[in-house]
Amino acid sequence: MYIPTYDDMLAAHERIKPYIHRTPVLTSSYLNSLTGAELFFKCENFQKAGAFKVRGASNAVFGLSEEEAKNGVCTHSSGNHALSLSYAAGRRGIPCNVVMPRTAPQAKKDAVRGYGGTITECEPSTTSREEVFASVQARTGGNFVHPYNDPRVIAGQGTCSRELMEQTDGLDMVIAPIGGGGMISGTCLTLSHMAPEVQIIAAEPEQADDAYRSFKAGHIIADDAPNTVADGLKVPLKDLTWHFVSNHVTDILTASEQEIIDAMKLTWQRMKIVIEASCAVPLATIIKNKDRFAGKRVGVIITGGNVDLDKLPWIK
Amino acid sequence: MYIPTYDDMLAAHERIKPYIHRTPVLTSSYLNSLTGAELFFKCENFQKAGAFKVRGASNAVFGLSEEEAKNGVCTHSSGNHALSLSYAAGRRGIPCNVVMPRTAPQAKKDAVRGYGGTITECEPSTTSREEVFASVQARTGGNFVHPYNDPRVIAGQGTCSRELMEQTDGLDMVIAPIGGGGMISGTCLTLSHMAPEVQIIAAEPEQADDAYRSFKAGHIIADDAPNTVADGLKVPLKDLTWHFVSNHVTDILTASEQEIIDAMKLTWQRMKIVIEASCAVPLATIIKNKDRFAGKRVGVIITGGNVDLDKLPWIK
Known part of the structure; x- marks a missing residue:
């Protein structure tokens, strides 16, 4: 660590x-x-x-080498990290895949899509979120930017x-x-x-x-x-x-x-x-x-x- | 004029x-x-x-001589002038009487009272407002600060x-x-x-x-x-x-x-x-x-x- x-x-x-x-x-x-x-x-x-959250997300996105950035980034988030990462990835021009609970506020889902992020929904529990995320990460090969850890x-x-x-x-x-x-x-x-x-x-x-x-x-x-x-x-x-x-x-x-x-x-x-x-x-x-x-x-x-x-x- | x-x-x-x-x-x-x-x-x-509105109200209140200020100020207003004048009068420590339509937002009425203003309600028409105001002004002798004119x-x-x-x-x-x-x-x-x-x-x-x-x-x-x-x-x-x-x-x-x-x-x-x-x-x-x-x-x-x-x- x-x-x-x-x-x-x-x-x-x-x-x-x-x-x-x-x-x-x-x-x-x-x-x-x-x-x-x-x-x-x-x-x-x-x-x-x-x-x-755009502070941490931007630091992660703009700190990636060209090689590390080539499959974009991915994350799971209850909302603001998802849209911040989408914003930062959009500014760099790389893809962003996010797993969000289906119960997340509509305004946050709309904003993620507005910044060019792609959403995969999960159930509103930590367990479901981590399961769905594992499959998204395996499929896209994106660099995982955890929302806080x-x-x-x-x-x-x-x-x-x-x-x-x-x-x-x-x-x-x-x-x-x-x-x-x-x-x-x-x-x-x-x-x-x-x-x-x-x-x-x-x-x-x-x-x-x-x-x-x-x-x-x-x-x-x-x-x-x-x-x-x-x-x-x-x-x-x-x-x-x-x-x-x-x-x-x-x-x-x-x-x-x-x-x-x-x-x-x-x-x-x-x-x-x-x-x-x-x-x-x-x-x-x-x-x-x-x-x-x-x-x-x-x-x-x-x-x-x-x-x-x-x-x-x-x-x- | x-x-x-x-x-x-x-x-x-x-x-x-x-x-x-x-x-x-x-x-x-x-x-x-x-x-x-x-x-x-x-x-x-x-x-x-x-x-x-606190700009104009404060200019009127703090421009009064001691003699002019002794009966306080009064006005009619759909809201913000009423509470701005109440604020300014409160800062100077003189009374403020305001005539407000009974349909004015509750938040504005509460704020007027919070600043120490006294409200008399009228019907939501220019005619009623001016009638009720004339009686309030006659009773209090306050300096009339019109909301805009x-x-x-x-x-x-x-x-x-x-x-x-x-x-x-x-x-x-x-x-x-x-x-x-x-x-x-x-x-x-x-x-x-x-x-x-x-x-x-x-x-x-x-x-x-x-x-x-x-x-x-x-x-x-x-x-x-x-x-x-x-x-x-x-x-x-x-x-x-x-x-x-x-x-x-x-x-x-x-x-x-x-x-x-x-x-x-x-x-x-x-x-x-x-x-x-x-x-x-x-x-x-x-x-x-x-x-x-x-x-x-x-x-x-x-x-x-x-x-x-x-x-x-x-x-x-």
Whole structure:
């Protein structure tokens, strides 16, 4: 297992710069006064392809040699990695095959196809996803870019917190959602070198709290097919992301489905930005644990904005 | 009738700076490629109180002498001016009484009360609004800040296009929605002096096209109680805004209800920002009249983001 380094992150940032946005950091006086903390929202919902995942995907795609790239790339993903990899492959002009759960939001499937990716559907469980993927990979011979358990991807995701640190005058904490752990691992990779005093908090839905339970148990616990409105956070930790989570994460906090939906709607209402339910988990945990964050300068990573606008969780 | 000048706009900008945001200008490669134009979105949905109207309202409130301010301010408004005036009055610590149609979005009523404003409801027609307002003004003795037909308000709204010009490297056109004409008049005031070569286009719902018909007829035509999803654009032109519209506007374009809703949803989907239906009218007319805008650098004023998230026009 190759553990990506700080230098890998720096090299990734150089490599992907032509294909990503340096996304803005927004603040909200309303949310600051509500939480008692000073919040700095790193808006990866404004990123190319609508999510931070384009950082890791672009690093993997543009780091391939001509020989390695000739059969294109392939992956399985609950959504944003699929469309980010399709975007990056499209920019390089190579094929991209993705396995997606049939229950993934229609907006994400449409976006994958819009970027030129080819979708093969599976059932919404880890087991089915891995089975269907094995056959797609065997058939196409594409380079496998795992959505998070891949050093190239983690190095790419680490570029986000590098920008966040450059865009703010010092932070006490950074909080990000945790699913498979790619963003959190990249954050650990970057901050443990660049700003080791900054606490790293992961935020997870109660209904998909495998990372929380893994963290408490000291080993990976994986659930098959958890169910949560935060559809990007259903996947389990793997060895590489577990390495970063177990060594560098300060704590993992959880929020209920209703708390996540309320924080999502509040962000839309007050900040006027479209964010996914997954990215509302950090704010939900901050509102729930005000004492923990009060008086602190907190970086909050808004991971993506690819929402199915026809199916909003607060409208029945 | 006092016609506000370019110097009034400059003085307004100095006066209101502590109370407003210098809002960002966003671009979208997707919308550029869809329209063939280069679009620069001035995001007043990120403005204090969620709309550009806080510029004019703050200029009026903070320009009052102590004597003039002692009974507070009052107004009638379909929404954003009401909450902007409440915000500005709250910052100065004086009372604010507003007359709002009972059909105004709940989110806007809640926001007015949140800023400390007092609401008196009227029927959703110009006639009823003016009647109810007369009694509120007589009772409170507050300084009347008209939502648009007021030189202080127009000078304040003009600060928006000043920033837009500073934030872009030259524009061929600026397009903004037109209701009563406050934003368009401020845009005319500023650009006719600062950049007279820039065309000024007003965008209006077909179902509330009184400004379009006035522009063609050469005199003000006012409708009582037009009906459109663009709830900020139902009010008619008045003498002061007619002065600017008739002298400086290049053209008025219109869009249907469905075109407005489609452009609104497309903006949410692609730009990941929450905008009101009113602000989608310019993009709707650009998509409808591509030849007119192709190859041009176009400033698009996104006027506000105060949406009732429980009632989205594309969800039945």
